[in-house]
Amino acid sequence: MNFVMKAAMGGGPPDVGKMLGGEKEEEDPDAAQKEEERQEALRQQEEERKDKYGKMEAERERMRQGIRDKYGLKKREEVEAEAAAAQEEAVAGSLTRPKKTVPAGCGDEEEEESIMDTVMKYLPGPLQDMLKK
Structure with a gap:
């Protein structure tokens, strides 16, 4: 309310002149040095x-x-590198290397039942007859 009264009386807020561009802020001559x-x-x-x-x-x-030395442990990277090298040696040049396995349900096997057959099992008898026709 005070602000409205002062604005009406002509006082206005103190920064109005700066906002209108009348007065400019004083620039600090050492601003660049302070920023550096x-x-x-x-x-x-x-x-x-x-x-x-x-x-x-x-x-x-x-x-x-120190813990590795105390308990005779190896770094994780060393263990992984040794395992990879051992696997490569076992597979390299082998005619009996393990084949890549296909996860179950990836299309190699035929589906035993269709979805409709499964749904039909749970329907009452007269409805099954009606849908089979």
């Missing part, structure tokens, strides 16, 4: 963050390796 400093600070913070997490990940890897 801000960008540099952001870059520096990002580098510090990356260093911190890099150190944490290195520590975790040392702990993982």
